[in-house]
Amino acid sequence: MNNDIERVLYSEADIAAAAQRIGAQLAQDYAGKTPILLSVLKGAILWTVDVMRAMDEYAEIEFIDVSSYHGGVESAGTITLRTDLTTDVKGRDIIILEDIVDTGRTLKYMVELLEQRGAASIKVASLLDKKEGRVVDIDVDYIGFDVPNEFVVGYGLDYKDLYRNLPYVGILKPAVYTAEDSATLNGQD
Ligand SMILES: O=P(O)(O)OC[C@H]1O[C@H](OP(=O)(O)OP(=O)(O)O)[C@H](O)[C@@H]1O
Ligand SMILES: Nc1nc2[nH]cnc2c(=O)[nH]1
Secondary structure, rough: OOOHEEEEEEHHHHHHHHHHHHHHHHHOOOOOOOOOEEEEEEOHHHHHHHHHHHOOOOEEEEEEEEOOOOOOOOOOOOEEEEEEOOOOOOOOOEEEEEEEOOOOHHHHHHHHHHHHOOOOOEEEEEEEEOOOOOOOOOOOOEEEEEOEEEEEOEEEOOOOOOOHHHHOOOEOOOHHHHHOOOOOOEEEO
């Protein structure tokens, strides 16, 4: 699996430090508010557990599963709500936990959904902010790293549902996904 990575961008230690920094900042900013940490599946799984452990403050944890990449390297442009959250967000302070904000479409969808449901406040803490990828006007409040405009995998981020279990974030070798156009990746599809 490591052989499919062209270059490591953020090591396990880099990411741990970012999670500590953001967790501590959230604890300070949300003291006494008991926010909902809303983890966006599947990509934000590892980021969620690391940030929540670093946040020494009362918080609830919820999950929502949305997808727009359907395993590939390009946004489909439409968001699919695969599993909705089960809690009433009316009047609540929400912190969306994302692994990456790229075109911004997923985040915009999430913010509009939460606004419609009456959330009191909505902020986003993302491991990666790919500002060059943006096609909608939306900002990230808490940023782990400003990532270059490359297709990255690892630490929750996938290609065809693989690579999420890499402990670091790296650039996927383009040969892996260009080859995919004519063949299947490691026998999968
Ligand atoms: O800013 P955008 O261009 O919308 O991209 C960001 C979204 O893309 C990824 O999700 P994906 O659709 O791949 O689903 P997954 O988290 O289940 O992998 C990632 O986890 C973000 O939610
Ligand atoms: N794996 C992965 N998913 C994404 N979703 C939006 N951008 C990216 C990216 O660079 N890598």
